Amino acid sequence: MECDLLVIGSGMAGLSAAGWAAERGARVVVVEKASTRGGSAVLSGGVVWTATSASRMSMYGCGDPGLGDVVLQTYPQALAWIRSRGIQVSPAMNVLHGRGYAIDLIHHLDDCIQMVEKAGGYIVYETTTETLLKDDAGKVIGARTVCADGTVDVIAANTILATGGYQGSPELRAQNIHENARNLLLRSNPVSQGDGIRLGTEAGGVFNKDNKGFYGHLVTKSPNWGEERYYTGLSQYHSDHSLLFNEQGFRYCDETEGDHTNTYRTVFETNARAIVLWDKRIQETYATAHVVLSAPPLDKYKVAIENGGEGVRTTNVAELEKFATAHGFDGAQLVKSLAEYQEGATNGWENLNPPRRESAVPLDGEYYALVVYSAITFTFGGLMIDTGARVLKDDGTVLPGLLAAGSDAGGAYGIGYAGGLALAITFGITAAQTAGWK
Template sequence: MSTVRAEQFDVVVVGSGIAGSSAAVAATRRGARVALLEKQDTFGGSTALSAGMFWTAPDLDAYRRRVPLGDEALGRAVVDDFAECLQELRDTGARVAGTPKTDIMTFGTGYSTDILAILAWCRDQVEAGGGVCRTGTSALRVLQDENGAVTGLLARTRQDRVRYETTALVLASGGFQGARDELTRALGPNADRLLLRSNPGSVGDGLRLARQAGAGGSTAMSSFYGHLIGAPANSFGPADFLPNSQYYSDHSVVVNLEGRRFTDETLGDEILNQDLLRQPQARGVLIFDDQVRSTVGTDEPFPGLSAVDRYQVAVDNGASHVRTDTLEDLVARVADWGIDPTVLSRTLRDYGAAASAGGGFAGGTPVSPRARAPRT
């Protein structure tokens, strides 16, 4: 029979990504003794797998256009507090780029950082303030009194169970991208076709704990962050996430398995992948020319990621692909994948005409003034 030991803290934070780590530092600065808990064997969650860009929308209007269902109060904070937070990151002593990168996700501005060093600095601050940072600790249940007030957290380690007694509990355990049932509820049946491009430990722990404690949901649960990945992918572990991401897709023509465009490609790869999820089988085809491949297709998307031929990375990893000298030959080859060549030919012809005219519509789908048709 396992025992339950008790420990007392002013604040308990579940999850050691940038959200949880920042919350732990904020509480420590206010004099709280903090327990920062991570269920995996290493700290950092999905943040530790990221490119480490610290960025924001340039203004609130840009935020509203890009995140129409977002919480405007939070959006205002993301915009208004950015300069102060950037200076705070610089003050940690970790590397923060001196020159900003623009057009992040086609609209944002931000700076490359050494995110692992920043996360380590956060843990140092917590421990210097008398707190603890622990891995291998899984949250089981929010503890509440008869009136529903939070009194602590029941957690499990490899050795025992621990009752963390506190009146301040922060749930920052990440999303639910690793939980197929939750993904299907939020995103629909094609969610089963998504690759997990994130921390595998993010299986909705925080959402589950919050629901148990009586909390509700929010808007925009059907949106997500991700990138287009060549399919099939023979290997797709954490080391494959960044080099296999087709960041340049906003410079391509994207069609579904019916050979039709379904969105404005210039919205950016982070939007295209969400729109593609709603298409048949959540699969599509990127069509681009050698100019795109040799420029934005091999550019360094974020400082520190290094330049890499992302098309070739996808090909080497098993992705279906064709390369031809003419669009006519490409259409014929892609027809072998079951895409109607007549429909695809019309799609490319109409897109090219709209792009040459400075934008408009093709087949009912917007074509941006920035669009450029593939050339041979």
């Protein structure tokens, strides 16, 4: 089978690349391992957002500046493309440390499939990829795929890897992030298990293994975990306004860097868990408010407790200590650390350790506490690419014929985060353009 472009993975990055190229006349084959399209994109809130400037990208994304720039520079083109096809786009809204729009994501993905089919290509489901194929000169010329009907070699001028990262593999998480990451709660599609990275490295590409970062949130445990609506319902996004204590009872990070960064830092703490503590002001201002305007506001404490979360609401510090101790934390030290924070926030913010970059307000004494666990949505350490989404070899040169986009492409973010859908669509478009479909 021959085509202009082979895309492996039909989530946000893969379908955006496929649709972009097909709209410009490419015959595209999309290979999807699952029985349906969409990956984590269809589980998402659909808010395509990113940082609002290069300095904020560097401050909050913390990744390779050149790759972060691709996201920023391609974002307007991506939004214009979405709008040009009649996809519904909300008014602009603030998201975490950036800004974006809620789009009709299902319409976008299905429209990409229609464009692929209209241009003579197609999408195949329940198909795995055994290996990438190379010619004698070392150029990737397609892939050997396996479906119910047997093995099919797909020959393509260019191949894009877009299988969504490796968060679905406990083994790879343990190897590449930290041993504690083996047991993380998974907050994404379960199919993304590092296949793109395996295929790319076997073909001679380099895995950005120094990048241990990932996007995720701190969540409470629940017997309902795995039901997709709880991925956002149990996420304690307001941890960036709260305090976090590890099992030893100490603060261990600047909570104000963001809940996603707190989630990353918590993986390196004992049992990858913490107590998140906040007060009435934070409860009323953040823990019961919209996270983004397109999502309904929820009382995060109430939802957590109703779904089996471990929590306490009290004005009594002794009760707080008892709660922490009963859940395997050093309650006495936690209370001591809280007192130190209260004193520092009032009379010595400059000496707080860890510091608080964005705010340091003493808690008002009406406490809410929950035991929270790191949950992972997608990994940042993928294949090394250049700013054209071309996969790189270990000598820094390009592996011809092979591109990577979305969570398979490593390095745009470090331990921060500036949008997953934007990362996917901007690198999807970039990869299609590099493949010749401007």
